[in-house]
Amino acid sequence: SELFNRIIAQGHYSERAAAGVIRSILNVVQICHFMGVMHRDLKPENFLLASKDENAMLKATDFGLSVFIEEGKVYRDIVGSAYYVAPEVLRRSYGKEIDIWSAGIILYILLC
Numbered sequence: 001s002e003l004f005n006r007i008i009a010q011g012h013y014s015e016r017a018a019a020g021v022i023r024s025i026l027n028v029v030q031i032c033h034f035m036g037v038m039h040r041d042l043k044p045e046n047f048l049l050a051s052k053d054e055n056a057m058l059k060a061t062d063f064g065l066s067v068f069i070e071e072g073k074v075y076r077d078i079v080g081s082a083y084y085v086a087p088e089v090l091r092r093s094y095g096k097e098i099d100i101w102s103a104g105i106i107l108y109i110l111l112c
Contacts, residue, residue, distance in 0.1 A: 001049045003021070033059070
């Protein structure tokens with residue numbers, strides 16, 4: 001099951017519940033970046049839940065737009081999904097911080 005489906009089914013998340021979800025997402029981002037990977041398309045549809053349990057582990061999927069990070073390189077490809085894309089992508093000058101922006105958009109959706 002996708003995180004997207006759970007968000008639709010549950011609707012509004014409490015701050016505590018949203019904090020748990022976003023902590024997991026940021027953990028994924030941290031691990032990806034530590035491993036030298038920029039995802040570039042983080043959105044609820046690209047997170048799968050390991051089970052139907054409320055505290056199920058999140059697993060990132062769809063690394064089709066991801067790239068290995070080259071330190072100091074400025075990325076210029078316009079990638080990502082419309083609602084989640086960072087302004088830097090549209091300006092064609094970005095780095096791995098765009099994954100954090102996308103996580104922030106997911107947090108906003110959880111809380112609203």
